[in-house]
Amino acid sequence: AQTVTQSQPEMSVQEAETVTLSCTYDTSESDYYLFWYKQPPSRQMILVIRQEAYKQQNATENRFSVNFQKAAKSFSLKISDSQLGDAAMYFCAYRNRDDKIIFGKGTRLHILP
């Protein structure tokens, strides 16, 4: 069975600085998808960024980018120019070949003004 591990329960970053959230996963599959989701306090879960495992190029969405290391089974999220609105829980997620989606326990990100 696949697992997703986020080893940083909480992180803080100064506004306008850069922060990296870590995620590792365990799988024997070669074809899968990885995601980072954001959940602001008391609000809906929304997608931040996605990565297809067959693509070597790291995904980028504006200030958000990933470092996908397939051999190491690592999928970190970098947030550049952090903004107050980035404060939230961030979840790493894995979608397997049967379309089951599982999540890590999350990292709570604080933005310091």
Add this chain to the structure above:
Amino acid sequence: DTGVSQDPRHKITKRGQNVTFRCDPISEHNRLYWYRQTLGQGPEFLTYFQNEAQLEKSRLLSDRFSAERPKGSFSTLEIQRTEQGDSAMYLCASSLPRGQGIVEAFFGQGTRLTVV
């Protein structure tokens, strides 16, 4: 399309009562997922569907939990004989299957259950 809709948004029930939650997915999505989330934790997988077929149910889920998606559209999650430990946010999500473009799941706003 208005996205994934869940009803009710909040439910307070007495221990031992049965509760049922509803999820309406995005109309063209044939994958539907249920998760349970407690405060400060990640979504815990409960079950998921392909159309009306339930593909997997978490082994951690007791027999008090059951989910259906009778016509491959909306889904219901029922909890029988609720316990205080069932208090949580119940999240529903839907997605397209592989090979049809957008691969991420879209979430509803959740149903917050409080068992007193």
